[in-house]
């Protein structure tokens with residue numbers, strides 16, 4: 001039996017006070033410590049927390065060649081009393097294991113994930129800055145470390161958690177999206193529903209293409225490009241009239257934690273939510289008739305991102321500026337739960 | 353201007369003589385040196401050759417999170433006079449740059465690739481063991497090294513070449529394949545035509561599934577699962593009657609160097625080759641009527657792999673044992689060119 005207690009080695013001095021958080025680019029500064037646990041000889045080894053530091057890998061390590069790698073994204077928030085909270089962490093744990101299975105990687109035991117997460121956050125708690133909009137972005141990830149370029153699942157892996165302070169992801173700025181009529185991020189029977197590293201690499205070039213046309217993100221479509229699936233790295237909602245539409249999750253679409261939380265909150269507000277295939281045709285027709293009132297993206301990083309315009313082929317539709325959009329209302333409701341400001345009736349949050 | 357001359361640091365003593373090549377597992381032993389060239393500040397830096405050694409990377413390096421990584425596979429062969437040869441290397445150079453563009457990575461300059469390849473092989477020449485079947489497998493690869501978990505193309509990359517001695521890839525053993533009617537390796541408008549690392553991770557689980565049913569490889573199909581595309585990590589040929597069929601390359605299918613060389617060699621032999629969509633229906637119908645005479649995979653690693661049986665849903669078709677199969681004949685013709693045994697009328701080979 002492997003020892004599951006975390007072997008901890010602390011920094012001698014935190015670098016926290018030397019960092020000007022107001023002037024850091026997202027994802028460039030990491031907290032004092034990192035958590036990791038290696039998988040080898042068929043089992044998870046003793047978990048460790050060490051000062052944040054570089055990794056050593058053989059040039060033939062599988063992750064460089066065959067892309068066995070998946071990640072999660074979650075956040076920790078601090079409330080007015082100085083208590084720190086995490087949001088639905090069991091969803092991220094389940095999802096990294098869903099990704100792991102589909103990529104033929106070993107699943108991360110619940111204890112390794114949860115204990116690692118909580119211990120690391122406890123140690124680096126001062127990095128969770130209070131104030132709505134401030135949070136600590138948490139990046140659990142799993143990848144193949146075994147040396148040897150043979151195209152088969154590796155026998156050795158590393159699961160890690162690193163953390164980076166964050167303010168707002170899409171700092172201001174309009175977000176206009178273009179509907180893809182050529183590129184795809186996911187195949188039927190493929191890995192689109194996982195947070196496989198390779199999905200993101202595949203999305204950059206198509207995203208660059210729409211950027212050249214003045215858009216910020218792409219709306220991914222199914223293999224025939226008839227149905228709307230995700231917006232960039234977010235799930236996407238459409239408001240037609242007073243109804244909210246979003247695609248069902250399947251093997252191409254990520255089962256987003258934000259998406260499922262917003263569906264619940266919208267229903268609680270008495271909004272009619274239809275979870276079903278949403279066609280390009282109905283959305284563009286609604287836009288032409290002025291019935292497309294809102295489009296917004298949903299994801300942990302940016303929470304809710306209102307979209308101001310949608311392009312499809314040679315057409316462009318600007319969305320109306322509403323006084324009380326669903327997007328703002330739902331975002332506030334979600335943030336209020338995450339920051340422990342309102343009641344958390346579904347027990348979504350956990351105190352560190 | 354960056355200095356493009358390779359900065360070389362040699363091992364003090366080669367480990368070659370201490371290694372028992374007859375008893376090494378493919379891809380576990382690397383030659384004495386490795387080649388690398390870093391991309392940063394918008395340009396390729398001075399290329400280097402050093403003793404083979406581990407890499408240091410930040411845990412937030414993009415390759416672990418967003419999978420920007422692609423590779424190539426090629427081989428060096430030694431002829432009876434002790435001269436070493438490489439096969440159509442410009443195809444691999446073009447293809448890694450095709451992969452690079454689609455994954456939003458910088459293209460590797462021809463000089464960096466070719467000069468690096470030739471200098472490294474010159475230095476590690478003794479590792480190319482003479483004798484048909486023996487070769488040195490060469491692995492060029494490119495991946496994102498920049499630190500920082502923001503889902504966007506990285507600004508820093510590493511291009512490397514490492515080499516590993518190889519005998520036969522599928523050492524003996526039957527290869528039976530199962531036609532996929534659910535899983536896919538590639539999306540329309542996706543990255544299937546590239547050697548993106550993520551494509552391979554995505555293929556392991558479906559391959560494991562067919563292994564559980566007694567098959568060694570999967571035959572990938574298109575998004576509707578009606579057309580046959582590739583076999584495992586090889587292109588695939590079907591012989592119906594005396595005609596050879598193989599799918600055209602498109603954005604889902606890798607444009608294999610072996611595939612295109614075999615098409616040429618088959619035509620030279622007067623074999624009718626049809627490069628067109630090959631349906632599951634026609635292949636299974638031909639199999640039922642006894643007209644499916646051969647199926648074989650084609651790729652650098654295994655050259656030509658005869659397939660002995662094909663499964664589709666609940667059916668299984670064993671292929672006949674022919675006296676003079678196309679697969680053996682074409683493989684011999686190709687190997688004879690690669691090992692400088694016969695005339696190389698298309699100038700495919702280059703001397704080191």
Ligand SMILES: Cc1ncc(COP(=O)(O)O)c(C=O)c1O
Pocket residue numbers: 073195230232233234235254255256257258259298299300301
């Ligand atoms: C492709 C994709 N879709 C949707 C989401 C949203 O998921 P979540 O709300 O769990 O962050 C993410 C991750 O943030 C994503 O990468």
Ligand SMILES: Cc1ncc(COP(=O)(O)O)c(C=O)c1O
Pocket residue numbers: 425547582584585586587606607608609610611650651652653
């Ligand atoms: C998916 C895939 N198809 C086909 C091939 C064959 O290509 P090549 O003949 O250039 O090695 C490879 C690589 O070996 C591959 O990875």
